[in-house]
Every structure is written in structure tokens, then in C-alpha cells.
Amino acid sequence: MNTDTDRDVVVKTIQDLVVLFSGDSGDGMQLAGNMFSTLCAVLGDDISTFPDYPAEIRAPQGTLGGVSGFKVHAGKDVLTPGDHCDVLVAMNPAALKRERHMLTPQSIVIIDVDTFTPAELKKAEYTTEDPFEELGIHNEVIAAPFTQMCLSSLAKYDTPQPVKLKSRNMMALGLLCWIYDRPLEHAEEMLRQKFASKPQVAEANIRVLRDGYNYGHNVHASISVRYKIEPKLQTPGTYTEISGNRATAYGLIAAAEKAGLELFLGSYPITPATDILHELAKHKSLGVKTVQCEDELSGICMAIGASYAGDLGVTSTSGPGLALKSEALNLAVMAELPLVVIDVQRGGPSTGLPTKTEQADLLQALFGRNGESPVPVVSPATPADCFECAYMAAKVALEHMTPVILLSDAFLANGSASWKLPDLSKYPPIAPHDVTPEMASVWTPYRRDPATLARYRAVPGTPGFCHVIGGLEKDAETGAISYDPDNHERMISARRRKVELIDRDIPQLSVRGAADADTLVIGWGGTYGHILEAVDRINRDGSRVAFAHLQWINPLPSNTEQVLRRYKQIIVCELNCGQLAAYLRMRYQHLPEVRQVNRIQGQPFIVDELVDEITNYLKQI
Amino acid sequence: METNQYTPEDFSNGVRGKWCAGCGDFGLHSSLKRALAAVGAAPDQTILISGIGCSSRMAYHVKSYCFHTVHGRPIAVASGCKIANPKLNVWVVTGDGDCLAIGGNHFIHALRRNVDLNIILLNNRIYGLTKGQYSPTSLRGFVSKSSPYGTVEDPFRPGALALGAEATYFARCVATDGPASVDVLTSAAHHKGASVVEVLQNCVTFNNGTYGDIYTAEGRKRHALYLEHGKPMLFGPNKEYGIVRKGFELRVVKVDGPEGWKLKDILVHDAHAVDHTLQLKLALMEGPELPVALGVIRDVEAPTYDEAVMQQMKEVSARKPYHNFDELLRTSDTWEIH
Numbered sequence: 022m023n024t025d026t027d028r029d030v031v032v033k034t035i036q037d038l039v040v041l042f043s044g045d046s047g048d049g050m051q052l053a054g055n056m057f058s059t060l061c062a063v064l065g066d067d068i069s070t071f072p073d074y075p076a077e078i079r080a081p082q083g084t085l086g087g088v089s090g091f092k093v094h095a096g097k098d099v100l101t102p103g104d105h106c107d108v109l110v111a112m113n114p115a116a117l118k119r120e121r122h123m124l125t126p127q128s129i130v131i132i133d134v135d136t137f138t139p140a141e142l143k144k145a146e147y148t149t150e151d152p153f154e155e156l157g158i159h160n161e162v163i164a165a166p167f168t169q170m171c172l173s174s175l176a177k178y179d180t181p182q183p184v185k186l187k188s189r190n191m192m193a194l195g196l197l198c199w200i201y202d203r204p205l206e207h208a209e210e211m212l213r214q215k216f217a218s219k220p221q222v223a224e225a226n227i228r229v230l231r232d233g234y235n236y237g238h239n240v241h242a243s244i245s246v247r248y249k250i251e252p253k254l255q256t257p258g259t260y261t262e263i264s265g266n267r268a269t270a271y272g273l274i275a276a277a278e279k280a281g282l283e284l285f286l287g288s289y290p291i292t293p294a295t296d297i298l299h300e301l302a303k304h305k306s307l308g309v310k311t312v313q314c315e316d317e318l319s320g321i322c323m324a325i326g327a328s329y330a331g332d333l334g335v336t337s338t339s340g341p342g343l344a345l346k347s348e349a350l351n352l353a354v355m356a357e358l359p360l361v362v363i364d365v366q367r368g369g370p371s372t373g374l375p376t377k378t379e380q381a382d383l384l385q386a387l388f389g390r391n392g393e394s395p396v397p398v399v400s401p402a403t404p405a406d407c408f409e410c411a412y413m414a415a416k417v418a419l420e421h422m423t424p425v426i427l428l429s430d431a432f433l434a435n436g437s438a439s440w441k442l443p444d445l446s447k448y449p450p451i452a453p454h455d456v457t458p459e460m461a462s463v464w465t466p467y468r469r470d471p472a473t474l475a476r477y478r479a480v481p482g483t484p485g486f487c488h489v490i491g492g493l494e495k496d497a498e499t500g501a502i503s504y505d506p507d508n509h510e511r512m513i514s515a516r517r518r519k520v521e522l523i524d525r526d527i528p529q530l531s532v533r534g535a536a537d538a539d540t541l542v543i544g545w546g547g548t549y550g551h552i553l554e555a556v557d558r559i560n561r562d563g564s565r566v567a568f569a570h571l572q573w574i575n576p577l578p579s580n581t582e583q584v585l586r587r588y589k590q591i592i593v594c595e596l597n598c599g600q601l602a603a604y605l606r607m608r609y610q611h612l613p614e615v616r617q618v619n620r621i622q623g624q625p626f627i628v629d630e631l632v633d634e635i636t637n638y639l640k641q642i
Numbered sequence: 643m644e645t646n647q648y649t650p651e652d653f654s655n656g657v658r659g660k661w662c663a664g665c666g667d668f669g670l671h672s673s674l675k676r677a678l679a680a681v682g683a684a685p686d687q688t689i690l691i692s693g694i695g696c697s698s699r700m701a702y703h704v705k706s707y708c709f710h711t712v713h714g715r716p717i718a719v720a721s722g723c724k725i726a727n728p729k730l731n732v733w734v735v736t737g738d739g740d741c742l743a744i745g746g747n748h749f750i751h752a753l754r755r756n757v758d759l760n761i762i763l764l765n766n767r768i769y770g771l772t773k774g775q776y777s778p779t780s781l782r783g784f785v786s787k788s789s790p791y792g793t794v795e796d797p798f799r800p801g802a803l804a805l806g807a808e809a810t811y812f813a814r815c816v817a818t819d820g821p822a823s824v825d826v827l828t829s830a831a832h833h834k835g836a837s838v839v840e841v842l843q844n845c846v847t848f849n850n851g852t853y854g855d856i857y858t859a860e861g862r863k864r865h866a867l868y869l870e871h872g873k874p875m876l877f878g879p880n881k882e883y884g885i886v887r888k889g890f891e892l893r894v895v896k897v898d899g900p901e902g903w904k905l906k907d908i909l910v911h912d913a914h915a916v917d918h919t920l921q922l923k924l925a926l927m928e929g930p931e932l933p934v935a936l937g938v939i940r941d942v943e944a945p946t947y948d949e950a951v952m953q954q955m956k957e958v959s960a961r962k963p964y965h966n967f968d969e970l971l972r973t974s975d976t977w978e979i980h
Contacts, residue, residue, distance in 0.1 A: 063977040211975065261974040275967045285726055287718075305955040306962035307970060310725055315751035319718040322711070322748075326722025329709060330689070330730065334722065352712050442971045481689045481707035481723070481730055487655075489701050491710025492694075501657075502702065 034249045037066075037096025038201060039103035042193070043120045044112030046079050046089045049190035053110075054091025055437070056211055057194060059262050060203045061095035062439040065252040068262065069094045069550065070437045071102035071625065076292070076375045083136075083144035088119040097253045100550035102436065104627045108200075110193050112136065112167070114152055115145035121156050129161050131196065133189065135168035163244060165236065167192040174232040175225055188229040195233020201248050205234055256441060263440040265404035265433035265547075266293075269337075269363060270300035272411025274307055275443070277333045279412075280419055280451035283308040285332040287323030289316055289342065292375040293431040294365035297337040317345035321362065325349060328358050329490075331480035333415055337363040340382045341372065343426075344389065350424055351390045354516065356490045357467070357476050359418035359453070361411070366430040368623040377623030378432035380546050381597040386426045387575055387604065393513050395520040397421075398575040400428040402549035405440045407433060410572065412448060413527075419453045421523055422475040428574075430596075432625050433547040454478055461485040466500035467512070474519035521576050530578040535565035540639055541588040545571040545601055548626055552594050555631035564639050574601070582609050590642050592635055594618040594626065614642075650675035653685055655705040666817030666843035667697050670764060673820050674704065674733075677827035683731045690733045691720040693740035696771050697764035697843070700735040714745030717752045720759050721947075728948040731831065734761045738779040739769050742798050746778075750807035755947040756835040762827070763800055764817070764841045768849035786848070801925025801939065804838045805918045811837035812925060813938040816856060817844070822868065822936060829938055835946045842934075856934050865929055869937035874908040875924075877933050884908035885932075892923050894932060913941040 038061075042054040051072055058068045071092040080087030094103040105125045111117035113136040124130070142152060149155045153162065167189045174192075175185045191212075198205055209227050216223035237244060263271070277284035288298040290313065302311040310332070314320040321336040328334030338346060343364045353360045366382045368374025386398045397417055401410040407429055414425040456464055456477045466488045467476050479486035488500060496503035497511050532541070534556050544552040549570050556568040569584060571577065585591055585605070591613055593602040599617045606615055618634045620626055653675040661667040678688060688706035692698035694713035701708040707730075711719045716734045724732045741749050741763050752759060768786065769775040775788035779800065783792040804812045811833040815823040823841070830837035842853050855861025867877040867885065875885040876897070884897050886907055895903040915921065921940040928934060964970045 059975065065979055207977075214975070255979045257979050259976050259978055261971075261976045263974075271967075271970070274970065278967045283726070285722065287722060304970065305958040306965055307967070308955065310951060310955070312721075312725060314718070315747050318715060319721075319748055319751070322715040322718030323722035323725070325711075326691070326709075326719035326724075327726035328722075329719070330723040330726035332726040334726075348712055349715060352715075356709070442974075442976065445967050479707075482687055482727060484684075484686050487685050487705050487707060489655075489708035489710060491701060491708075492712050493710060 030247050031245065032247045032249055034251055035096070036251055037094065037099055038108070038248065038250055039092065039094045039106045040108045040110065040197060041090055041092045041106035041120055041123055042110045043088060043090040043116035044190070045082055045115070046075060046077070046087050047082070048089070048112045049187060050089050050091045050112070053190040053194045054093050056208055057197060057203070058093040058095060058437065059211065060198065060207055061093065061250070062260065062262050063207050064203065065255055066095040066250060067097065067099035067253055068437070068439050069099050069102045071432065072435045074376055083113055083115055083141050085115050085119055085145055088116050090120060096250050100554045101625065101628060104629050108197065110197070112189065112193065113145070114142050114147060117152060118145050118147070118156060121158060124158065124160055126160065129163065130158065131163045131165060131193065133167035133193070134164035135166050165196060170232060170236060171229055174229045178225060188226050191226045191229040192233040192236070195230040196237045199234045199237030199247070200244065201250065205230060258441045260439050260441050262437050263404055264296070264435060264437040265401065265407040265429055266296035266365065266435070267300050268404055268407035268440065269411045269427070269429060270297050272408040273301070273333070273335055273361065273415060274304060274309060275408070275445055275448065276412045276415030276451055278307070279445065279448060280333060280415070280453055282331065282333045282453065283310065284335065285324060285327035286311045286335045286337065287314050287320040287327070288312070288337045289314050289320045291339045291342050293367055293434045294337045294339045294342070294363065296434065297363060297365070317342040318349060321346040321349040324360055325353050325358060328360050329356070329481070331482070333361070333419065334359065335361040335363065337365070339365050339367050340369045340385065343382060343385060347390045350396065351392065351394050352492050353424040354390070354394050354396060355492050357422045357516070358424070358478070359422055360424035361414045361418050361427060362424055363427045363429060365434045366428060374623040376431065378430045378547065378625060379597065379621065379623060380430060380548070380595050381600065381621070382428060383574065383597065383600040383604070386428055393517065395517045396575065397423060397425045397520055397523055397573070398428060399425065399573050400546040400571070401433055402546065402570055402572065404433055404436050404438045406572070408440070408443065416449065416451045417523055417526060419451055420475065421473055421519060422454050422478060423520060428546060430547045455480060456483065456486055458485070465498065466490050467495055467497055469515065473522050474515055524576040524579045527573045527576070527578055529580045530569050530571065530584050532567050532569045532584060534567040535560050538565040538567040539589040539642055540565075540592060541567045541569060541585065541590070542592045542594060542635060543569045543571065543601070544594045545574060548594060548596060551626035551628050551631060554628045555635060558628070558632055559635060559639070564636065566635060566639060571601070574604070577608065585609060585612055588613055590614045590616060590638065592616045592618060592638050594631060596620055596626065647682060648679045648684070650679045653678045653705050655703065657703050659699065659703050661696060661699070662847050664846040665696070666766065666841070667700065667764065669817040669820065670697070670762070670823065670841055670843070671700060671703055673823035673827060674700070674762070676824045677831065678704070678706070680824065680828045681731065681831040687729070688731045688733065689720070689723050690735060691716045691723065692735040693737070693745060694771070695737035695740045695769070697735055697737045698740060714740055714743070715748065716740065717745060717748040717759065717761065721752055721757045724757055724759060724948050725951055728758065728952060732759050734759055736761065736763055738763065738765045738767060738777045742778045742800065742803065750803065753804055753807040753809040753836050753838070756808075756810055756944050758834055758946045758948050759836050760827070760830045761836065761838045762841060763838060764843045765800060766843040766845040766849055767797070767852050768845045770845050770848055774848035799926060800838070800840045802922060805922050805925065805940065809838055809940065810835040810942050810944045811938070812840070812921070812940045813837070814840045814842065814936050816842045816853070816862065816936065818857060819859070819862065819936070826937060829941070833941055835944055854929070862936070865933050867927070867933040867935050869911045869913070869924065869935055869939060871911055871913040871938065871941070874905060874910050876908060892927060892932060913938050916942050
């Protein structure tokens, strides 16, 4: 702590903090938010971030449609980016208007008062001259002249004014760092790295950042409280901050290395999955090949070709792209080739809500193909879990000779968390299910490993294993084309059973929360943190509820039915109209009462709402 | 060229084709095996990828690593194979519907990228496997089950499409013209980059006679021009006709005839010319005024995609400080918790 003890600023200790940075798409809110979250993580906080940006790259400046936000939740036991914010940084009137619903009566609002001009108010569709009164905001407001301060900080530079104003975000960040006692050293280092090729830009941003910090220091008379976040005791180790998309890319790189294969990504740009392509395209020194394909079909087909020729083949997309890939995905099902298909889900149907999150591709992933087409489906719970799931998806694909769908979502993909660097040597081995030379005399394309029913891959170039595979049904014994009715049924059954047998490789479904509860809350994917927080709160408040999270959805963990039958009521929470609930009802007859909590607004769950709805159901038994 | 250590029989898997009697696929099948033997790569170093359609069943009748994929996608699958392992010889067998309708996008982009694939495009101007609908190469007015009053659309001309897509190699042969087919297929295999061989093929069942007398040896003598790089463009039963350029047009003239054209006036074929203007004119030649061009129309050198990918990986590898996952992790912005 610094010298504030001898002044009239009160320092309060808090458990956690949610800051929402909000401004125009061009105001650098994502950068400021990202830097703030890293500064917190470096101090040992748990972090969870949530960028919320418009699909348009640059909507007209100052309008409601152009507001871009970045929420950072930092502190102890952080599971979600938070329902509300403790601090709203609004760089213009539009941001204030768009994000006012995130405020609680205790929230602090920080505005760039220089932007609250009649012209800007008009752009944001205010009808009066007092935006706070108009919006009914009675919170503590810090009205800082960020624009003027930024310009005077950079007075000695002869860059044009619009360029100077790009640093306004650093003014806001500096002020926050003062209020929340985040030292600037790491932030300055980040700026030096980010602008390594433009040292002048780095210097200018650092200058503004420091002036923002000093502004808080100097005018603290108008800021009554400073805060100290109680640090969390984390497992010792080396940490970094990672987004779901980067963790996914890293999981694939790790798996390819473990399997001794090169990684091949065929992909077509699509929001919110494109960052996986961006990330993997960087890593040619790790033997990663990426092709930006002419379309989604080519993306998956190239990955299938690469996989057939001996690489770890991967394709990445979002819901609309998965729809386009479904025919080729079935080719991988039929040819029984390893393949990882990543669907970073977004709001649908059709183009839908490209930058918003949703879990509405579950049934598409499970069933969206012609014919009987079983495909394993795994879904990560957190940004860091994207690494584990991508690794496991690749392991299952290679060892069981099957395509695997990894269902991520926009919330996980763009959100980030602190991540302890994994030790790859401790991860399970990955053994591609390839032929060995001694099999040459007895091998046929669909000869199966009796333990897993996986066929053996004969990679082109291997002497003695010339063969043909393809999308037509094949004879189980010889691999020749077969229209034989019994053989077809036998092959359908083998493909299904092969996927079922994967349950031996996946963890059992575990239950947390109250041991004696009558109600089980169940969820999957990126809603994990929100549901867990809701369940923890309900249990703390004296009600009894248990919680299970599904990572693998096909196959389900082998004890799933047994777990479900332990309860009187099951509440399935998901960001769709009830797809997992429908799937569970289909899989298991006569389950206990299955109830649903669904949201389909393109946004993550709100923990308060989950608590209310779950609590209501608890009253009904 | 390497010495021939393989015979066509080495590429035979003994499974007889189930095409209609008289189908051009039989002829091409035989030429392909001979070409594969001539190329000299081992069967297990050879990949053959096909799509959907009568000709795509070829994958079941060649001994190599064969993959019968889905409709329209063989070029995309093959691109993945070649980029994954550029050492393999990768062939694509596709048809006019597979390649130019449902798979058109992959065709033009593979050519633009110049992936080192040997694409055999069997063009019979009809959908045979679905029993007789017009295809994107059917001539305007073509009557079929799906166009009972004749089509009201113009066909693609594969040569124009290929050259428009920056193809570095385009050749043409007739399915029943064995020796010329073998030559063209062999030359396509030796070309580094994407090669397109358009195989003119009759469909005895649904589009019989579509190529007229070009389909017969006798007809080709009169109406086909076998192009050879560096040779004058002569054709006719006694090579008495030749091609000359008049303005932007090509014309047939009689050498040493009444008009006074001499051998020196006849155009000499340059398959290696980077500018494809004249090659395009040759690819578009058709009767009755002009002969149909067969043989290698274009064959130019250019960097291949698969080699460029490998090259870039090598260069980046030499520059970057990390070469395994653990080293990658250390490049992140990290901090220690004690």
C-alpha cells in the first residue's frame, strides 16, 4: 500500500471485484479489460472475463449499436464473469445507456465526462440533457475528463488528435489501477511487448496510463474509497492467462506432439471460432499446418484427407459451418478415420447472433447427419478446460478411429481465465491406432480391435497395405462394397458400439453439493461456473441441492443413469430450449421428474436468476 | 524418367469394373494403370481419391491407397493428403458433375493454389449414375430426363475454367484413345503442381455419341489436333492441315495448298508459355471449323502449394525459438505464484 493511510481515503478489503469496461468498438475496451484481468491474475486473483462486442466491426461512433464491452471478474473463488458490475467504466453516453442494467445500487460509475456533450447524448438517443436522471442512475459517479487529460498527457507529441485519443482507454485503466491498488509495472511491460515494433506508441500509452493512476492519487478527495482485493492462495506454479480458443489450439498441439503426429487444421473463417485458426497458423515451428480453405466443406475434407494420410486432422467452425460439414463428417464416420471437429457455438439459427453465446448445437452435434451416425461429443466447462477437452478429443479420435466433436461456445472461446501451465509429461499417452507390419497378411480395412472395436489405420505409404475405403457400406470381413442386409446391420451396430465403448476412457460422473439432496442440478459446457455458483449459493442459504456437470455427452459417463436415479427431481440448466433435457429423457426411460431452466438470449446465465428458478423447483417437491 | 520397375498389373486389384459395356471408364482404367506403371511410383506410395459418379468407382479397381469420398469433394480430400504428405503421388478421379457442379469450388481453388494433384476429369456431359440428367458440360438445348424440352443454359468448358483458375497444367485425351491417354496421364503425373486431364468420354447409355467422330480413331485423324510442345500444329490424315493465327482467331489452312500456306506459317505449340492466351484458344477449338485439341495444352512451372507450405515451415522453424509444446508455453506472458 502507498501513502493513502495518512490521507482521508478509506481502504476497504473486498473478496472480489467486477469491472465492466464499456465504450465504442474503437475505444480499446477489449485491450484495457484484458490488461486489467492480467494485472489481477498476476497478483494471484482468480479471473473470469467476458467480452461482449457487436458483430459489426465499426458501427457509427457514439451509437448504441457500436458499444463494445469487456467484463473482468477478479478475486477469490471466481467462477463466472459476474451477473452485475461493481464498476462500470463508460467511455461515452451510449455505453452508459447500454450497460446500465449491469449496475447495482452499490456500483461505481466512471465516465469520461468530456464525451457527455449534447451531440454525443443525441447520438445515444437520450431525450434530456441529464443522462443520469433520465436513466434513473443514482450511483456514485466519478466524472473524469479522460479526453482532455489524455490530450494534455500527449501534448508534446505531434501525432494527430484522433491517434492520441486512442490512448483514452489507458487513462481509464490507470485510474482503476489506483482505486484497486494494482501496481503498474506489469501493465507497462505488457504495453512494451504489445507495441514492441512501435516504441513511441508504447511510450505514449505508458505515459497516459501513469497519468490516469496519478489522477486518482491527486484528486482522491472526490474518490472516497480505495479497495484491496483479498488475494487467493493459488497452487504454486507458473501461470498465464488463456482464452478458450487459445486453450483449444494448445490442447490440439499438445495432443499431436504426444501422439507423434503433425497437426493439420483445415478451416474457413467464422465467428467465434476464427481465433483457433489464427492461433494455430502461428505455430509452424511446431509442425502445425493450417489451410484457410475455400469453404467449410473443404475445411473438413482437407482435414479428413490429412488424417487419412497420417496427420492429426482437425477442422474448426461454428454452428452454420457444422451444418455444412455434416455430409463429410459422415464420411469420417463411415471411413472410420480420426478427426476432431470443433464447433464454437454461437446464437442461431442461420446467421443468428454471430458474436453471442448459445448451447443450441447439441442436438445438431449428436444427430445432425443422415443415417445412423454416432459421433462422440465432448464439451469444455471453462476456458482452461478447453485444453483438456481438445487433448482428450484428439486422443479418443486417434485411439478409437472416429471423428469427435468438441462443442465449445462463444462465452468460453472469448472468455479467459488464469491457467497453470500444464506439464505435458503427466498427460496420458496417445497411441494412434495404426497397423503394424506383421498384420499385413491378415489385415482388412474393417478388421477391429476386439477391445475397442476400433479398426486399424493403414496410412498411405505403408508397404503392403494397399486398400480402398469410402462412404459406401463395406463388408465387415473383407472391406469390399456390400449391400448385404445383415452386414449393414452388423456394421451399424459395430460403429455404435465402438462409440459406446469410449465410456471406459472417460471419467465417471461426479456429484458435488449436498450429499442428501433430493434434487440434482445438471448442466454441460460453458455454463459450468454459473450453475456451480448458483448451487453453492443455494446450499449456503440452507437448501439442499446437488450438482453434476457433463463433460462427455456422447458417450455419457457409464454411471450417468445410476446418478440420475438417485434423485427425486433433476433440473437441467442450459442455454437453449432444452436439448440436453430431451437427450436425457430419450436415453433413459422413466427418469425422475426432469425440469428445465433455459435461457436463449445470446448471453450467459445470470446466477441470480438460476438461484431463483432452482429454488422455485426445490419448493415443488 | 525412372526405369519401369512396375507393370500395369501391379496396379490391378483384380476387381472388374461394373460399368456399362462400352463405357469409356474401361478404357481410362486400362490407360491409368499403364500410366501409373510408367510413372514408376510404388502402388503403396500412390493415392487415388475419387468422388461420386460412375467414373469415381475407379477407386475400387486400382491397387494403391484408394479413397472413395463424397460427391464433389475428392479434390479437397486429396489436397489434405498431399499437404499432409507431399511425398505421395496423389491422383483424383472425378466427373463433370462431381468436379464442375457440386465440387466446382474445390476445383478452381486447388488450381489457384497449385496443389500437386493429378486430376482426371472424365467428361461425358451427363449424370450417368443418377440415370441421365444434364450436367454442367451438356450443350445448350440438350434433352435429358431433367430437361425434357432442352436445357436453356450454356455449358462450362473445362479448359477455359481451368485456365481461368490459373491452372499450370491442362491436357485432353479421349477415353478410348489408349496410347495418347497414357502419354497425357504420365505427363500430368510428372508435372509439378495441379494437373488437369480432361478425358472426353462417351456415355453409351445416356449420352451416346456426344463427341461425334472424335471418339473414333478414324474421326480423330480428320478432326483432332494432337498437340506436341515445340511442334507445328498439323493434323489431318496426312498432316496436310495446320493452324494459323489471323488477328485474334485461329484458322485451319491447307499446307502447300492453293492459298499458298507453307509449313513455316503454321503455329508451333508452346505448352510452356506462361501467357495462356493462345493455349486458351486451343482449348476452346471445336468443330466443324476447327479441330479438337488433344494432348498437353498447357504445362508451365510454378511453385506448388504443398512445397511452399513445407518451405515456410522450415523457414519459420529456423526463426522461431520454440519447437515443442513446452517451449511454446514458455513464450506466453507468464507469472509465478509461490
